[in-house]
Structure formats: structure tokens, C-alpha cells
Amino acid sequence: VIQRTIISKVCVYVLCPVQFSLPVSDPSRGPHFTGCRSREQETFRCWWSAGIFQNLTEPGTLRVFYQTKNALSEWQECPDYTHTVKNECYFNKTFTHIWTSYCIQLRSVRENITYDETCFTVENIVHPDPPIGLNWTLLNVSHSGLHFDILVRWAPPPSADVQMGWMSLMYQVQYRVRNASHWEMLDLESGTQQSIYGLHTDKEYEVRVRCKMSAFNNFGEFSDSILVHVAQIPSKESTFPTTLVLIFGVIGLVILLVLLIFSQQQRLMVIFLPPIPAPKIKGIDPELLKNGKLDQLNSLLSSQDMYKPDFYHEDPWVEFIQLDLDDPAEKNESSDTQHLLGLSRSGSSHVLHFKSDDDSGRASCYDPEIPNPEDLAALLPGHSGRGDNHPLVSRSSSSIPDLGVQQTSEVEETPIQTQPAVPSWVNMDFYAQVSDFTPAGGVVLSPGQLNSSPEKKKEEENEKKIPFQLVSDGAYTSENTARQLSADVPPSPGPEQGYQTFPTQAVEGNLWNGEYLVSTSDSQIPYLLPEAPPVPILPPVSGYTVVQEVDAQHSLLLNPPSSQPAICPHSPNKHLPAMPTMPMGYLTPDLLGNLTP
């Protein structure tokens, strides 16, 4: 049953337009319904057209019959043919039932032909009347005076009984610039007012509204348009803003740029003018280097790990003297020593260096920068000037060359080796051994015997010390010994002897420990190890004595290898190392002569 009904309906509706309610007449067809409409869901009208059949245009030839499907009643004729309007059938309130399906037929009674049939429900053909009372009020105007907002109000059509709930209406507002082609559509509104935002002040707008039943899609006619216009307030500001804005914008931008540059000045400088990297030692202030405060520098360097602070802590004072041979003439100058040694002194390794050796944090009260080879040369007793015959030199001429030979190599090495040879220096006492002589008359000291003896270190004043450098590991030859060597020593005591002590070495103040080189032969001088004295003839006196101090008379102040506080006396001659005073006094040149056996 369903299928039959559906198929029949399909056949019918293929011909029928879907939007049946639109009164559109099709002249090419025969008589047909052009549409049915209801305005308020209480009455409705239907129109038809005779079409091409012109002979049926007379009234009464075509008749409308309707049927309400619910009651399944028979076909009834149109209750009211409108007299004023042609081809219209009017169904009044009594004949209008909603929620029921109507079917209408267009018949020619005479021929008993049904030209057209259509079915519908009344709520599906409702097109509400347009709303009334459309008006607008100004909500606000923007600060610039260019835009404004309005509130549009209207009333539902009077024909629609909204209050009873018979019809629930939805409204649609449209607006456009006057005489424009395109209407702006706003969203559906169930109330009776709507705001429109963003209208321009200098333009004139048209606003209109229409409504439809909710849950249906049949809009009614539009209401009459209203005109909306808000005059633009002519103010001086309106002419200024652009130029003012431009000016202020530019000024602001410039200020920003300047601020940016000033704030980021450093960074910009780095980017545009990258600094030239200066040489830098980590942890050391370049200012120190500039000022020449080497004491501080030395302290700093001594504090560095690589400089083995232990060395400098345990050896409280000067371990070596280092003379800086900065006068090349000095080197090349042939001096007595050179003649004696028979060697060309080209290197500066033999020299007693007063070096400003920054690498060594030597506890020395001497200022290493001011070398005074003369002063040091004058350390040797009896010597007062440069280039004079050293008593030692003269006396130990034979031995010295050998010494020199041996020690030269050692001397050359030791400037480098002294630092690595630090561990051996831990036990090193404040011994200095004269191992060689400079042509200028300076004394080249060598590392002495390793003797553990605690020494206080002038740690506070280690900058102003001349770094003593034990240049070689050779034997220590005192002046005394040298004299004796030259005088008494037989030519060749033998290398194996190594050391030969002199009974008359009872030097006041324990000059040395009795270990000194005696050999005069040209043969290889045995490398004297300070720790292997074959026969200490002397009473237990250390073979080496450290020259502690040189006083104004250029006398050597020695001290026994006992713990002595390391003092850095403020000698008038700051170049000289300050040594702890010897309890035994010092050996003056006069005394030396007394030491001979």
C-alpha cells in the first residue's frame, strides 16, 4: 500500500515544482496551479492558470476541488472563489486546518478532466507578512568618528499571532549602502531587535527585515527599507590625524632607534668594531704586566698550579741566582774567564743570570729586573770589579775549564731543567754552588747538595728577590778551595776521587760540606752528585753553604744549613739576595785567607 501511494505521488511530483507555493505560471503547459500561500497560518489562497488553453479562461470553466487527507472525505469544491482576483481560491479560517494535508485538483467540469493536482500542508505554505515598525537608534560612534553602531527594532507582523504561540517567527535583517547591489545579511534573530556594527559615518545605509516561521524555510516579503545616516562630525582632528600620526610615528621611531642603539651600544660596538684580542694569561691582570709589578706577578704565577707552589713554599728563599745577560757586548767580550776557559762565550748560559724570570716564583728578595753582574761578581771575596782576576779563576784555572766544560752543558741544560728538577729541590737547602763564571765577572751558581733543611720562606717578599739559579750540578767550589786547588792540589787526584776535601776547610761558618771538585785533569769531570761525598773530612758540616747575603762590602754572608728564618732584609742594594744571617758570621775576604791550612 505504501509503495503504491509513494509511486503515485512520485509520478505526480516529478511534474510538479518542488516549491509549490510560489505563484509561478508556466504558459507552455495546460491549466495548472501556480501556487498556494498562507500569510498567517489561518487562511490560505490558491491560484491557477489556464495556460495555453485559452478557451478555458472564462470563469467557471475551471474549478478547484480539495480534499483533506485526514478525514478522507470526498472532494469538495473551493469554498470561495475570490471575485476581485482572477483564478484565485480562498480558504478562510474555518476551512484552514493545520497539521492536515490538503490535496487540490484543477478540473474542467465540462470535460471531466483533471488538469492538475497537488497536495500540501498549510504550515508548509506559510509566508509571513513583513514585520512592521522598523526603526533604528544610534548606539555609539567610534572615537575617530568614522564608524558607528545602531540598534534596529521592529514589530512582528500584526497578522501573525505570535502571542498565542500560533506562529513562532524568526527574523532576518539586511542592510547595504544605499543603491549598492549587494545586501549584507545578518544571522536569524528570534527577538525583535538587532544591532548592526561597523557602519561608516559618511555613508547612507538601507536596512530592511523579513521573517519566516521557525522550522520552515519560507521567508515572507521584505519590509520597507529605512535609511540610516550619521553625519560625520567635521572636526579639526579629522584633517590632522594623518599628518600628526605620521610625524609622531616618525619621531617615536627615531627615539626608539636611538634608545636601542644606546642600550645595545656595547653589543653594537662588538658587532661593528670587533675588538682585537689581546694576549692574555689566564688569571693575570694585564695591568700588572704593564705596571711592571713583577712581585705581584710572581705571586700570582706562583699560585698557579703549574708552577708547583710546593717548591716555593718549602724553599723559603732564594734557591738560585740568575743573571740576565742582556749586554751582548758583555758576552762577546773576551774576559779573563774566557781566556781561562778557552772557550768562546757566546751563550748566556754560563752567566750568572739576573733574569726577570717570571716562571719561577723564587723566594728572593732581589729584584730580578735589575741585574747587576758587577755586584754579583763582587760576591766573590776579594773581587771588586769586573773582569779582574778572580781569585778562583786564577787559581783554579786548570780545573775550571773542565768544570766549565762539564758544567756548561749542564748549565745550558739546567736553566731549563731547574724547574722540572723541582722535586729534587724540595729537600734542597739554601745552597748555592758557584759553578761557573761569566766573562763579565759574574758568578754562575749551581744547585748544591740536596739537604733537607726547613727554611722559612720569604713568601711575602718573594717578588723582590733575585732568582738564584743553580745552574749546574757541579761541585761547589769555594774560593778557599779554589785557591787551594790552584795552589796545592796535585794535577790529578783522579776522577774517581771526585771530591777531595781539605782539612783546612774548617771555615768559619761552615762554608761547605767538604764536597767540592778538585780534579784538575782534562778528563771528564765526574758529575758530582751532591749526595755522595766520599770522605767528608770536615766535621759534619754541609758541603755547601748558601750565600745568604752580600753586604755592602761585597762580602758573602753564609749560613749553616740550619733552619733559619728567611728574612728579606732591606739592604741598600736591593739587587742582592737577602739571606738569613749566619750565626757564625760571615766570611770576609780577610777571613778567607785565614782558612788556608
Next chain:
Amino acid sequence: MYLIKNRVNVLQAWLWCVSLWPCWLSHAVPLDCKDETGSLAQCASISQEKLLDRVIQHAELIYRVSEESCTLFEDMFVPYPLHALRSQGGNLCHTKPFPIPGSKSEIQQISDKWLLHSVLMLVQSWMEPLIYLQTTLNRYDDAPDALLNKTKWVSDKLLSLEQGVVVLIRKMLDEGILTSSSIFEHTLTPYNEQSPEVLESVLRNYNLLICFKKDAHKMETFLKLLKCRQSNKLSCVSY
């Protein structure tokens, strides 16, 4: 003649209604509020006006959603030539126990009591068919989720609407009423047929949706009329 027929119909309806009334009372179970634990508790009171507003909101929403569901279904499943069926308004809707007048004037003459009972009846008559609709829609391969959600939502809202109307009836008419819809099951067209071929099933569901939309409109209209009468009796009376 038609007018007389209509009046007879109305009278019939009335008699029918009155005859059924004692049945309803005999099965009357006062609607008590139950809190979450299930024990009977005192409900928070709500004014009749507010309750009516809420009920009307429910009805409006249900009506709107029913229309959306119908559109969705139509777009998805119904061939274009058959879209015209919609304008017919559903010829084959299941018949009600009593006819509901369609003209405005007749409706305006219906009493409050009748209005409420009609609404209740309508609500209760649609509960089972909607469940049937849901099951068939779930069987479709490409039913859109929106459609399924809407039908589910409508089923839930109908229950709420039923409860609201029952409370209204109790408050406005001082009657207890049966909450279940079992009384109407036998009067409805049975929907437990075997699932026919696809087109027939589609058309059946389409018809179902159209009919439901119509009945939802009826509910809304009745309730709004009732509200109009509550607030302003004069303007709601026609003529």
C-alpha cells in the same frame, strides 16, 4: 456539515477522554521526587509559571531538533524527487486515540485540561517509535553521527518533557497521572515488523520523521497557548 462533523469528533474525543479518566486515576501514582539515593524526598519547589516556561522551552527545542533531523535524513537518504513528500506533511502518521483539531479557532476552544492531556498523550505516543527509528538508523551504514545524536537527544528530552507535563497536570489540574506509556502501546501501529528493503525502510523513516515534526509542533503550539492563557486570557481568545 463539516463543522458539525468536527464538533461531533470533538465530542467523541471528550467522551473518550472522560471514559478513560478513571482508568488513569486508578493507576495513579503520585509523582514524587527522588534524589540520587533513590529515597523519596521533598522536591525543591518551582512556580507553575516557571515550570510552564521550562516545559515550553523543551517543546521548542524538540521541535527544532526534529526539523533538523528530518532535514539531515532527507539530505542523506531520500532521493531528490521524493523530497516533495515532506510538504505533504506525512499522510501516514500513526493515528492517535482521538483526533486533534487543526484549525486555530477549534484549538482555541480546547480547555487547559485537554491541552495538557493532549500533549502528554503525544509525548507518550512517540517514545517507542523513536527507539525504533534509532535502531534502524544504527543499522544504516552511513548514517551521520549528527543524526544519530539528535535522535538520541530527542528521546531523552521527551522523557523530561513527559515528566514536566505530568507535574504540570498535577499542579494545574490537581490530578495524578500515570507516568508510563504502557497504556498506549496497544493503540499504536506496531513497529516490530521485519526490516524491509532499503528504500522502503528509508521512506518509512522519512515519514516517521515528518510525522514526529508535526506532532512536536502540536506540542509546542498547545503549550504556548496554555501559557498565553495563563498570562493573558483575553488576547488568546479568538474572535
